[in-house]
Amino acid sequence: xxxxxxxxxxxxxxxxxxxxxxxxxxxxxxxxxxxxxxxxxxxxxxxxxxxxxxxxxxxxxxxxxxxxxxxx
Numbered sequence: 001x002x003x004x005x006x007x008x009x010x011x012x013x014x015x016x017x018x019x020x021x022x023x024x025x026x027x028x029x030x031x032x033x034x035x036x037x038x039x040x041x042x043x044x045x046x047x048x049x050x051x052x053x054x055x056x057x058x059x060x061x062x063x064x065x066x067x068x069x070x071x072x
Contacts, residue, residue: 035066
């Protein structure tokens with residue numbers, strides 16, 4: 001399992017909105033990933049638009065996918 005959750009969290013900028021609450025996000029390092037909204041973000045109806053800065057939690061199994069956990 002993951003020993004330290006902070007190492008899997010990254011900041012990024014939303015580039016594009018895709019169908020079914022998924023987004024194309026550019027990380028600080030320049031790489032692009034596909035991310036979906038976390039449950040509590042979806043539950044609170046927090047709107048995420050292209051150009052927004054977000055905090056992501058990367059998947060430990062596939063580093064090209066992640067989950068948006070906070071809008072900055």
